[in-house]
Amino acid sequence: MSGDDPRDHARKTAEGLSYLTGFGNEHSSEAVPGALPHGRNSPQRAPLGLYAEQLSGTAFTEPRAHNRRSWLYRIRPSAAHPAFTRVDNGAIRTAPFTEAVPDPNRLRWNPLPEPAPGTDWLAGLWTLGGNGDATQRTGMAVHLYHANSSMTDRVFSDADGELLIVPEHGGLLLRTEFGLLHAEPGHVALIPRGVRFRVELLDESARGYVCENYGAVFQLPDLGPIGANGLANARDFKAPVAAYEDDADAAAGPVEVVNKFCGNLWSATYDHSPLDVVAWHGNHVPYVYDLRRFNVIGTISYDHPDPSIFTVLTSPSDTPGLAGVDFVVFAPRWLVGEDTFRPPYFHRNVMSEYMGLIEGAYDAKAAGKGGFVPGGGSLHNMMSAHGPDHETFERASAAELKPQRIDDSLAFMFETRWPVTATEQAARATHLQRGYDDVWQGLERHFRP
Numbered sequence: 001m002s003g004d005d006p007r008d009h010a011r012k013t014a015e016g017l018s019y020l021t022g023f024g025n026e027h028s029s030e031a032v033p034g035a036l037p038h039g040r041n042s043p044q045r046a047p048l049g050l051y052a053e054q055l056s057g058t059a060f061t062e063p064r065a066h067n068r069r070s071w072l073y074r075i076r077p078s079a080a081h082p083a084f085t086r087v088d089n090g091a092i093r094t095a096p097f098t099e100a101v102p103d104p105n106r107l108r109w110n111p112l113p114e115p116a117p118g119t120d121w122l123a124g125l126w127t128l129g130g131n132g133d134a135t136q137r138t139g140m141a142v143h144l145y146h147a148n149s150s151m152t153d154r155v156f157s158d159a160d161g162e163l164l165i166v167p168e169h170g171g172l173l174l175r176t177e178f179g180l181l182h183a184e185p186g187h188v189a190l191i192p193r194g195v196r197f198r199v200e201l202l203d204e205s206a207r208g209y210v211c212e213n214y215g216a217v218f219q220l221p222d223l224g225p226i227g228a229n230g231l232a233n234a235r236d237f238k239a240p241v242a243a244y245e246d247d248a249d250a251a252a253g254p255v256e257v258v259n260k261f262c263g264n265l266w267s268a269t270y271d272h273s274p275l276d277v278v279a280w281h282g283n284h285v286p287y288v289y290d291l292r293r294f295n296v297i298g299t300i301s302y303d304h305p306d307p308s309i310f311t312v313l314t315s316p317s318d319t320p321g322l323a324g325v326d327f328v329v330f331a332p333r334w335l336v337g338e339d340t341f342r343p344p345y346f347h348r349n350v351m352s353e354y355m356g357l358i359e360g361a362y363d364a365k366a367a368g369k370g371g372f373v374p375g376g377g378s379l380h381n382m383m384s385a386h387g388p389d390h391e392t393f394e395r396a397s398a399a400e401l402k403p404q405r406i407d408d409s410l411a412f413m414f415e416t417r418w419p420v421t422a423t424e425q426a427a428r429a430t431h432l433q434r435g436y437d438d439v440w441q442g443l444e445r446h447f448r449p
Ligand SMILES: O=C(O)Cc1cc(O)ccc1O
Pocket: 304, 305, 306, 307, 343, 344, 345, 347, 349, 353, 364, 380, 386, 387, 413
């Protein structure tokens, strides 16, 4: 690749980034010294001729421990824009999901097919399904993306929810109002509700998953008896430092801003970039997190613990302990359980489980054979019976129980309190696997009374 290749340039930019660290911190950053006001948020005249603006991710009055807001100091206030008009929603769908009937069957998909040339991240976004109601700020959606082009003259913002982006293939450079983030497969990026961003590709193509969380903002789970440390450590979440685009730059031109609002895409053409924030402070900020930093906790005696101990982030609902959606990671770890069936057990769950695979093979499913493959996904809805496939059951029941390392495997789950209804495009997709039920065929009767 030549030094002039835009992806080469984006990769150099991504690899040279610096960050602020800590989830939920009161961060602050200024791209130009003196841009942040001191001692107050909204002085009569903000420094350097900037406009002061608050971005609220929670209601003003929510408890301090949950309150999220940031103050942005920008070249133009966000209010300076022309009217938005409706544009095509592409393959993006939003709750309530009513196109298809909720399906009790276990479903599994292959990766998304190749996109047409010139498909950027937003155009490549494809909704699998979800639950709740975006206008009520409840529930979630599962999307996948497959893109082969960078977003150049457009940015996106989602008023309907925050976006947890889970790359599976291809690195991403996310240019946000707060600054730049670099996310590779194995990392996740969290874009708060309403934050404008553009996605640039660092490789030929990019593929991954997105959890759109309509509900309460993602937070770190409580640790209970685990103690003061463990699971995803707050200090491993990285927030950007301020960086801005200025329409005084010779290269600047009109920018299309696409806004997802109550399920529809709306577009307006700005004469300036809305990524024009010169300084900011607050706790409603984007993050990247490396899933390999997850402190995996498991049994050192017997039995397979419930996967709630693998929770990275949780969006609580109004019922304590019952998440609107949990983001759970199955990261590399040791298995040492004695007299224990070590892979995930057979079960039926009141919660609904969408699983994706970032790398390798998952320990409840036999590797290869076009089964549960990276970029694919499975949906085990409320009370659907699932667990190890036949091959895994036979192998794990007979395995010698010496310490075993699960390496090079990275799976995740979006686990939600409400059943997930597939979109019509997901229910009819050619990449929906027919005959998924067969993986549980041949589990014979061994009962000998
Ligand atoms: O594979 C699954 O179904 C996810 C899962 C993993 C696990 O370790 C225990 C329960 C569970 O639902």
